[in-house]
Amino acid sequence: MSRDLLLSIVFVLGLSVTLTHGRARADQPADTAAANDRSVDGKASESQVLAQRLPWTQSRLQGSPDPPLPFQTQRVFPKLTFQSPMKIIDLPGRNRRLVLERAGRMVTFDSVDDPDTFDVALDLQAHLDVNGDERIASIRDMTLDPNFPDNxxxxxxxxxxxxxVDGGTRVSRYQLDDQQVPSIDPETRLDIISYPSGDHIGASLCFADDGLLWITTGDGxxxxxxxxxxxxxNLGDLRGKVLRIDVRDATVDQPYQVPAENPFVDLAGARPEVYAFGIRNGFRSAIDPSTQDLWVADVGWERCELIHRIQKGGNHGWSLVEGPFPVDPDQPAGPGEIIEPAIVMQRNEAQSVTGGVFVPASSNLNPAGFADEPDAGHRGHYVFGCFMNGxxxxxxxxxxxxxxxxKACESGLRIIGFANTTLNASTSGRSDVLVVDYGGGGIYRMIPSDESATQFDVDQFPRRLSETGLFSDLTTLSPNPxxxxxxxxxxxxxxxxxxxxVFGIPGDGKIAARQRFGQYVYPEGTVFANTxxxxxxxxxGVTKRVRVETQILAFDGLNWDxxxxxxxxxxxxxxxxDATGDRRQLTVPDVRLGKRAYTHQFGSRSQCLVCHHVYNLGALSFRPDNLTGTPTSAVGDSDGFDHWSQLVDAGYVEPFKAKIDLAMVNPHDPSADLELRARSYLEMNCAACHRPAGGSTAAIRVQWGNPMDQTEMLNATPLQGGFGLDDPKVVVPGHPQRSVLMYRTATLGPGRMPKLVAHEPDFAGAKLLWDWIESMEPAEVPEPKFVDDDLANSSLTNAMLKWNRLIRTDASQSAPQAKAWYAASRDPAVRGLFESWIPVEQRHSRVGDAPDAEALLAIQGDADRGKLWFTQSSTAQCRGCHRITGNDPLIGPSLEKVGTKFPPRDLLDQLLNPSRVIDPKWQTHLILTVDGTVITGLRIQEDAKQWTIRSADGRDHVILIDDIDSHQIQTQSLMPAGLCASMTPNELADLVAFLSSLR
Structure with a gap:
């Protein structure tokens, strides 16, 4: 999404960082549509006696247990809040500071440590309204004349x-008077230079030591x-350029002169003001005081963010290229070779770059080693940030x-600009780097992370659950007030x-659910905990229930930690x-085995974020349509809440204004509707990934409330193979034995789902899904349901029928039969269905979800066996997306000569971690259309009118450019993580050997 579009959205809606959590939301869950006679915003009945909320004052879940970055931000001028501020600047000779607001106001305040008021020097919009002919879109930057104290x-x-609009973007000069509270007479306006208005207009202004004015523009x-x-x-157009002009003797008739040294003054057809070109949206610029080099932060398009060291007459690439990536190389190019950016930030690091200032030697940051003193010969450090992630x-x-x-700091701010300034008594005259927060309207300064305070914060983060402030008694797990x-x-x-x-909210903040499920506003400090x-x-030999793990999500105002x-x-x-996770070996009772060894996996923090990502914020089950239990007569804090309306009455949440027409149910309640039970089960166990932008490569969309004909499940071709099922589809109505969804839920073998959290098939959930699929009206005559007991040669479809019978049979009878099938079959997909009846120590070893890469590399693989597995195994999913030869892959690159390109270690890493490094050609694009449709996939074709996106199911979607509302490059590969988890270590070693042989 472009910087200018983001600014417009945030400006119009007045959104804060806490509202969007630092990210634009693309999902728009469908409103639900069945009858339920209770609206969530209704008050509890008079018979209910609800305990009112008490303040939670004991929370200690702030900060981080990990050492912080070297710098942090600190609010200055805390009594002042500005409306979408763009820039702050000192006014030498006036003892005032000036803040520029996006809507056109310029306000000033005293240069004291803690000002409590500001004064409007000029409201540009009000002046334009007087003229009645113009409406301001935005004001972007401001700079002072080198002789400002005098003029x-x-x-x-x-x-x-x-x-x-031709001439709709202007660089104008105003004059500030020298009164104690200064103001600007709008009649002093002198328009210096103009170019057409547009989405990308840049722009930034700065003066060099030679007195010349630099202007950056955007491509429009x-x-x-x-x-x-x-x-x-196009050198004949001022847009997409760096301009250099002389405004020292500006008049109405001649507002600027062109320096004779400009590189294109003698080039026919070129605008002489141009100093360099090939800029997309030069948003902030800064001059290195040591060299007088101009540095320009250039907001990227799709793949990266750019910072240029501007060179005289330089072609900085846009829109032939975007940094190192081609964009439109066939268009007419300007003169000269393309100059690579000085800094390229990948999109997983920054999404909308904001430049930048050079830190002077007098900076308060220097004692922390941030920049050397001039006598050390140092040329300074450049500081820049990201508008999107802070x-x-x-x-x-x-x-x-x-x-x-x-990386210097995680600020959590909507950074729109930086400034060097001198604060008064608090810094003894030394310079500070200020940060302007567009979203919250505050001004911050960068300070070194205080070593003692930093260590205190890290040391004081609760290492024990009893220290978190959540519970008053861990023996009974009683929550604190x-x-x-x-x-x-x-x-x-x-x-x-x-x-x-349990959950806790510090202070008196409330959780607000917006009109659509999945859109919530959480107060900073909100915590959810699952024990x-x-x-x-x-x-x-005694069986008892024990607590194993407490999982916590803590909201820091920007991210869920x-x-x-x-x-x-x-x-x-x-x-x-530890952040990398852990394991605990347990012995648990098992209805089929009596008991079995079980490994409880404490997920790494990165694994937690697989589900709790930007489109699944907070606790997944805490939502109005899932808190619809029958309210009891006396529910209080200690007993817990069953209904959203109880939480409203107690003061924890805002009313949910929309009517809940379809409430979720307990999937294991036999009295509830079968389809509602199945859809509730899928929502809680699958929808975090299998939804638009959820990270899954499959096209199915199982989120709650999505009508069945929009789930992309019914009679849909499975992208990643059918595992040997007869005429497989994702869901075949009336035929669960041919439904890939059913197989993946049932098996411990290849293709098992889910990949995280649960490690054994959920037989209760599997029975539910089988009954649901079987209850659907089939599109064809039902197949005879028989079981062929030819164990060694059974098809997977036949084995599915046998599996369904066994899970409904007493364990004493089912176990011997399941073990016989497991022992007789040579098909890993068939064996996987019956593996739950096999003691853990007798099962085939699998790669699992936390593989040891070094141990896998130590296995001597067999390339011939690997080829056989790749080309013939019913469980091999690679060939659904990749070809061994040819240049016409489905949705993945050709593997021809892949062994020449990558050594075995890199091949294994790509198999285990497909999203670690993604070739730009194979990056996943997320498109939000103007009608709310979300499409993800590879961009395989584009022109001036439309794009073609190939989704993970192999289908092509043609999207008109005019229908695209927003676009993002995803950091997740279309190749899902965990594909190797169900393989044996030898199978994976064989596959790596085979890929290495492709030369």
């Missing part, structure tokens, strides 16, 4: 609406198609070669474990698990 001149760049285009007017390479980086630009970039338990209807399967759920308990068999706490054997307390 009071300041320059701003601003634009009017609508787009593409909307994001799609890129650079539609082809301005950036990250701040430093770049060492002390050489003409590679620029070293270091202000922390409440809740009881959703549908929950996730965790291999039979149970969960006790997982399961039955285990002790060394003495996941933590796990491991309960001790004495059940007295739980200890924080």
């Amino acid at each position: 009071g001149y300041l320059y701003c760049v601003w634009a009017i609406q609508p787009h593409e 285009s909307l994001p799609f198609p890129p650079d539609i007017h082809k301005t950036a390479q 990250g701040i980086w430093t770049a060492d630009v002390s050489s003409d070669g590679n620029v070293e970039v270091t 202000g922390v409440a338990a809740y009881h959703p209807r549908a929950t996730m399967n965790r291999d039979g474990a149970s969960a006790q759920r 997982i308990s399961r039955d285990v068999i002790t060394d003495g 996941p933590y796990s706490y491991r309960w001790d054997d004495e059940q007295q307390d739980a200890t924080l698990v």
Whole structure:
């Protein structure tokens, strides 16, 4: 999404960081549509006595257990909040500071440490309204004349609406008077230079030591198609350029002069003001005081963010290329070779770059080693940030070669600009780097992370559950005042474990659910906690229920931070698990085996974010349509809440204004509707991934409330193979034995789902899904349901029928039959169906979800066996997307000569971690259309009018450019993680050997 479109959205809607959590939301779940006579915003009946909310004051879940980055941000001028601020600047000689607001106001305030008021110096919009002929779109930047103390001149760049008005973007000069509270007479306006208004107008202004004014512009285009007017390479157009002009003797008749040294003054057809070209949207610029080099932050298009060290007459690439990536190389190019950017930030690091200032030697940051003193010969550090994620980086630009970039800070702000300024008594006259927060309207400064305070924060993060402030008594798991338990209807399967759920909100903040499910506003400091308990068999043979893990999600105002706490054997307390996760070996009762070994996996923090991503914020089960239990007569904080209306009455949440027409049910309640039970089960166990932008490569969309004909399940061709089923589809109505969804739920073998959380098939859930699919009206005559007992040669479809019979048979009878099928079959898909009846120690070893790469590399693979597995095995899913030869792959690159390109170690890493490094050609594109449709896949064709996106199911979607509302490059590969988990280590070693042989 373009910077300018983002600014417009945030400006119009008035959204804060807490509302969007620093990210634009693309999902729009469908409204539900069946009858339920209770609206969630209704008050509880008079007979209900609900305990009112108490304040939660004991929370200690702030900060992080991990060492922080070297710098942090600190609010300055806390009594002042500005409306979409764009820039802050000191006013030398006036003892005032000026803040530029997007809507056209310029406000000033005293240069004191804690000002409590500001004054409007100029409201540009009000002035335009007087004229009645123009409406301001935005004002972008401001700079002061080098002789400002004497003449009071300041320059701003601003634009009017609508787009593409000739002369609609202007650089204008105003004059600030020298009164104690200064103001600007609008009649002092002198328009210096103009170019057409548009989506990308840039822009930034700065003066060099020689007194010349630098101006950056944008290409003027909307994001799609890129650079539609082809301005950036056209020297006859001011857009997409860096301009250099002389405004020292500006008059109405001649507002600027062109320096004779400009590179294109003698080139026919070129605008002489142009100093460099090939810029997409030069948003902020800065001059290196040591070299007078101009550095321009250039907001990227799709693949990366760019920062240029501007060169005289330089072609900086756009829109021939976007940094290292081609865009439109066939268009007419300007003169000269393309100059590579000094800094390229990949989209997983930054999504909308904001430049940038150079830190002077007098900076307060220097004592932390941020920049060297001038006598050390250092040329300074450049600081820049990201508007979208609030990250701040430093770049060492002390050489003409590679620029070293270091992550400096996670601010959580909508960074729209930086400034060097001198705060008064608080800094003893030393310079500060200020950060302007567009979203929250505040001004911050960067400060070194105080070593003692930093260590205190890290040390004080609760390492034990008893220290978190959630519970008053861990023996009974009683929550502290202000922390409440809740009881959703549908929950996730965790291999039979149970969960006790609580949440807490500091202060008096409330959770607000928007009109559509999945859109929530959470107060900073909100915490959700699940305590997982399961039955285990002790060394003495006694079965008892023990707490194993407490999972916590803590909202820091921008991100949800996941933590796990491991309960001790004495059940007295739980200890924080390392970020990489952990395992605990248990013995658990099993209805088929009597008992079995079980590995409880404490997920890594990155694994937690697989489900709790930007489109699944907070606790997945905490939602109005899942908190619809029958309200009891006396529900309080200690007993927990069953219904959203109880939470409203108690003061924890805002009313949900929309009527809930379809409430979720307990999937295991036999009295409930069968389809509602199945859909509730799929929502809690599958929909986190299998939804638009959920990260799954399959096309199915099982989220709650999505009508069945829009789930992409019924009679849909499975993308990743049918595993040997007869005429397989994702769901075949009336025929669960041919439904890939059913097989994946039932098996422990290849293709097993889910990949995380549960590690054994959920037989209760599998029975539910089988009965649901079987109850559907078939599109064909029902097949005879028989079981052929030819164990060794059974088809997978036949084995599915046998499996269904066995799960409904007493364990004493089913176990011997299942073991016989497992032993007789040579098909891994068939064996996987019956593996649940096999003791863990007798099962085939599998790669699993936490593989040891070094151990796998140590296995001597057989290339011939690997080829046989790739080409013939019913469980091999690779060939559905990749071809061994040829240049016409489905949705993945050809594997021809892949062994020449990558050594075995890299091949294995790509198989185990497909999203770690993604070739730009194979990046996944997420498209949100104007009608709310979300499409993800590979972009296989594009022109000026339309794109063709090939989704993970192999289908091509033609999308008109005019129908694209927003577009993102995803950081997840279409090749899903975990594909190798069900393979044996030898199978994976054979596959790597085969791929290595392709030369």
